[in-house]
Amino acid sequence: MTGAGPLRPPEAARAPAGAVADALAEVASLGGFFVVRVGGPGEGWQRLARSYAAGFTDLAEAVARRHRTGEPRVGVSIAQLGHAARLWSPALATAVRHGIVLDLDGLQRAEDGPALRLPRAAGWYADALDDLAVPALYAQVTRQLQALAGGLRVKVAPRLLDGNSASALVEAARALLAADPAARAPLTGLTTRLLATGHLRGTGATTGPGLGFRRRSCCLYYRAPNGTKCGDCGLAGTRVR
Known part of the structure; x- marks a missing residue:
């Protein structure tokens, strides 16, 4: 699998909404x-598709103000990194602890912040997906994240955004x-397989049993006035301006 792709797991593998x-x-x-x-009332939430189409502008600008940076791409990168983490x-976690691959279609975002909501819980049992479990989770x-990248109004290197995704995954x-x-073995195995899939391939490598990570790109946080290089930064050990 080389991209987000049209992969749709079989309906027979569906987990009950209550279990999800x-x-x-x-x-x-x-x-x-x-x-x-x-679930719950829909007031105060917006479809993520709408937020993506708008370039994630409100969150990126809020991040830029919070970090006092005048570089729009820094705000975009940090906002995208936070969203990737969410x-x-x-x-x-649901895959490792409950054997469930979440169905994120219909995902919504709070109108006043980055919080996420699903109108209805949905997903598939990983065991029932067999070899499709990792590609389905990745997809x-x-x-x-590809929809977010497609709507950006600010130019940011695609591999920087892929690196943010990988960094969020490992964190x-x-x-x-x-x-x-005790979940070290399945967790490490799943994370390693995901890092070898599609857009995550080549973004960096894990180091040691504690799932340390060194990415091959930089989220640009160091360019904010009080920013620093992150622990997994590809620029660590180099002097940059």
């Missing part, structure tokens, strides 16, 4: 990036490992 909702409720306890709300964290998250894996060290 329970899984999302459980993984939400791991931290803010793992939270995806389910996608990968619950998707990876559900990457399809969202989610590290958080899961810290919460459940």
Whole structure:
């Protein structure tokens, strides 16, 4: 699989909505990036497709103001990185802890911030997907990020955005490992396979049993007035201006 692709898992592998909702409720306890709300009133939420088509402008501008940077691409990159974390964290956690691949179609975003909501919980049992489980998980998250990239009004290198996705994936894996060290083997295996899939291939490499990561790009955070190079930055050890 080389891109987000049209992959759609078979309906026979569907998990009951209740099981998916329970899984999302459980993984939400791991931290803010793992939270995806389910159901409830629709007021105050917008379809992510609308936000993507608008270039994620409101969140990118809010990030730029918060970090006091006049470079629009810095705000875009950091906003996209945060969104990637909010996608990968619950998707990876429900797969590892509950054996469920989330169906992210219909995902919504809060009108006043980055929080995410599914009007109805949906997903597939990973065991029932067999060899399609990893491509399906990859496709559900990457399809969202490719739609975001397609609507951007600011030019940002595609491989920088892919690197952000990879960094968010590995950070989610590290958080899961810290919460459940016994899950090291399946978690490491799944993360490694995802990093070898499609747009994530070649973005970086894990290092050591603690799922350290060194990416081959940079999220540009160091260019904000008070920013620094991140721990996995491809520019670590180099002097940049």
